[in-house]
Amino acid sequence: MNKQLRKAVIAGNWKMNNNRAQTRELLEALIPSVKDAACDVVVCVPFTDLETAVAMTKGTNIKVGAQNCHFEAKGAFTGEIAPGMLTEMGVEYVVLGHSERRQYFGETDVTVNKRVKAAIGAGLTAILCVGELLEQREQGITAELVAMQTKIALNGVEKADLDKIIIAYEPVWAIGTGKTATADQANEVCALIRGVIAELYGQDAADAMTIQYGGSMNAGNAAELVSKPDVDGGLIGGASLKAPDFTVIVNAASQD
Numbered sequence: 001m002n003k004q005l006r007k008a009v010i011a012g013n014w015k016m017n018n019n020r021a022q023t024r025e026l027l028e029a030l031i032p033s034v035k036d037a038a039c040d041v042v043v044c045v046p047f048t049d050l051e052t053a054v055a056m057t058k059g060t061n062i063k064v065g066a067q068n069c070h071f072e073a074k075g076a077f078t079g080e081i082a083p084g085m086l087t088e089m090g091v092e093y094v095v096l097g098h099s100e101r102r103q104y105f106g107e108t109d110v111t112v113n114k115r116v117k118a119a120i121g122a123g124l125t126a127i128l129c130v131g132e133l134l135e136q137r138e139q140g141i142t143a144e145l146v147a148m149q150t151k152i153a154l155n156g157v158e159k160a161d162l163d164k165i166i167i168a169y170e171p172v173w174a175i176g177t178g179k180t181a182t183a184d185q186a187n188e189v190c191a192l193i194r195g196v197i198a199e200l201y202g203q204d205a206a207d208a209m210t211i212q213y214g215g216s217m218n219a220g221n222a223a224e225l226v227s228k229p230d231v232d233g234g235l236i237g238g239a240s241l242k243a244p245d246f247t248v249i250v251n252a253a254s255q256d
Contacts, residue, residue, distance in 0.1 A: 001226055001227075001228075001229070001231065001232050001233070001253065002207075002229055002230075002232075003038075003256065005207045005208060006207065006208050006209060006210050006232055007039070007040055007210050007232070008038075008039035008040070008210070008226065008232050008233040008253045008254075009039060009040040009041075009042065009166055009210050009212060009232065009233040009253075010037075010039055010040070010041055010042070010233045010234055010236065010246075010249055010250050010253050011041075011042035011043070011044055011065060011093065011095075011127055011166075011168075011212070011233070011234070011235050011236065012042065012043045012044060012236045012239075012240025012241075012246055013044045013067065013095055013098070013214075013235055013236065013237050013240060014043065014044060014045050014046065014049075014067075014240060014241060015046075015067070015100070015237065016046060017046070017241055018045065018046065018049060018241070019048070019049070020048065020049055020052045023045060023049040023052045023053055023056075024052060024056060026241070026243060027043070027053060027056045027057065027062070028056075029243035030043070030062065030243050030246065030247070031056070031057070031060050031062060033243060033244075033247040034061065034062065034246075034247055034250045035060065035061060036254075037061060037250045037251075037253075037254050038253075038254035038255075038256075039233060039250065039253040039254050040063065040233075041061060041062050041063065041250055042062070042063045042064070042065050042092075042093050042127075043057075043062060043063075043064060043065065043240070044064075044065035044066060044067050044093060044094075044095050044127070045064065045065075045066075045067075046067065047066065047067075047081060050064060050066060050086070050089055050091055051089060054089055054090040054091065058090075063092045063093060064090070064091050064092060064093070065091060065092065065093030065094055065095060065125075065127065066081070066086050066091050066093070066094045066095070067094070067095045067098070068081070068094065068095065068096065068098075068101060068115075069081055069082065069083045069085075069086055069094050069096070069115060069118065069119055069124070070082055070083070070115070070118070071111065071114035071115045071117070071118040072118070073118070073122075082122075083118050083119050083121070083122030083124055084122050086122070086124060087122050087123050087124060091124070092124065092125060093124060093125045093126075093127060094119050094124045094125075094126055094127065095127045095129065095168075095235070096112055096115045096116055096119060096126050096127065096128055096129065096153075097109075097112035097115070097116075097128055097129045097130065097149075097153060098129045098170070099129065099131060099170060099172045099175055100175075103172075109148070109149055109152040109153060110152065112128070112149075112152070112153045113152055113153050113154070113155050113156070116128055116153055116154070116157065116165065117156060117157060119164075120157070120161050120164040120165065123164075124164070125164050125165070125166060126164065126165050126166070127166045127167075127168050127212070127235060128150075128153050128154075128165055128166065128167050128168065129167075129168045129170050129214070129235070130146050130149040130150055130153070130167065130168070130169060130170070130193070131146065131149075131169055131170040131171045131172050131175075131214075131215070132145045132146060132171055132172060132173075133172045133173060134172070134173035137171065137173065142171075142189060143189075143192055146169070146189060146192060146193060146196075147192065147193075147196050150167065150193055150196045150197075151196060151200065154200060159201045159202070159205055162197075162201060162205055162208070162209060163208070165209070166209075166210045166211075166212060167193055167197075167209065167210070167211045167212070168211075168212040168213070168214045168234075168235040169186065169189050169190050169193060169211060169212065169213055169214065169215075170213075170214035170215050170235065171185075171189075171215045172215075173215075174215030174216050175214070175215050175216065175237065176216070176237060176238065177216065178216055179215075179216060180215060180216040180217065180218075180221055180225075181213070181215055183221075183224045183225050183227070183228050183231075184228070186213040186215075186225055186228065186231055187228035187229065187230050187231055190211045190213060190228075190230040190231050190232075191229075191230040193211050194206045194207075194209060194211060194230055197209050210232045210233065211230060211231070211232050212231070212232060212233045212234050212235050213225055213226075213231045213233075213234050213235075214234055214235030214236070214237070216237070216238075217234040217235075217236055217239065217249065218236075218238070218239045218245060218249070219239060219244070219245040219248035219249060222234065222248065222249040222252040222253070223252040223255075226252050226253045226255075233253050234249060234253070236249055
């Protein structure tokens with residue numbers, strides 16, 4: 001991390017876990033344990049837990065995010081949630097383009113781009129996920145693929161709006177598998193993404209962009225990962241469901 005240039009952010013992606021009672025229990029443990037964090041702390045919870053999470057974190061340093069949103073403000077889109085519906089509740093962040101959305105629900109680079117623009121237009125901060133499959137890494141096309149995903153996702157996004165975007169590099173082969181990119185591999189791709197931002201928007205924009213690592217970051221490896229200069233925190237899956245583990249990760253990202 002380079003905190004002189006940009007914010008470190010630890011965001012928990014709870015995925016499809018925790019009912020409202022479990023949400024209250026986890027947040028009751030988290031609120032006091034991360035209150036002195038020297039990084040931004042976000043919990044991205046299921047839609048049904050958003051109201052509970054927003055109410056419980058009011059007045060704390062924990063911000064609340066959703067795990068997806070639609071790209072239209074309203075309409076005949078059964079089962080979807082508009083960005084404005086989230087901001088009305090007090091939600092501040094939204095995860096977009098996660099590999100599970102791409103793999104299971106037909107998300108494409110183009111629809112990710114539409115969601116990103118809709119989210120930031122509604123005042124949300126988008127956590128934009130990019131990353132390669134194992135076979136793509138083995139084919140040596142990680143750089144090309146991640147650059148393409150980043151460029152398409154940001155198509156039409158103005159430089160002035162970049163402060164409402166966080167990029168999360170999530171190698172698909174390391175999500176929920178227990179496998180983790182080495183700290184050097186994570187830093188290499190985060191630096192590559194930063195280079196794409198510099199190409200599109202200039203070096204000052206690249207220096208200011210928060211780029212997280214996601215992909216089995218946990219209490220055991222977080223300190224090494226966030227010690228790398230281009231890894232500005234993490235998008236945390238399984239470890240975000242355990243208050244002690246998530247706290248260790250937040251503490252690692254709070255170091256100078």
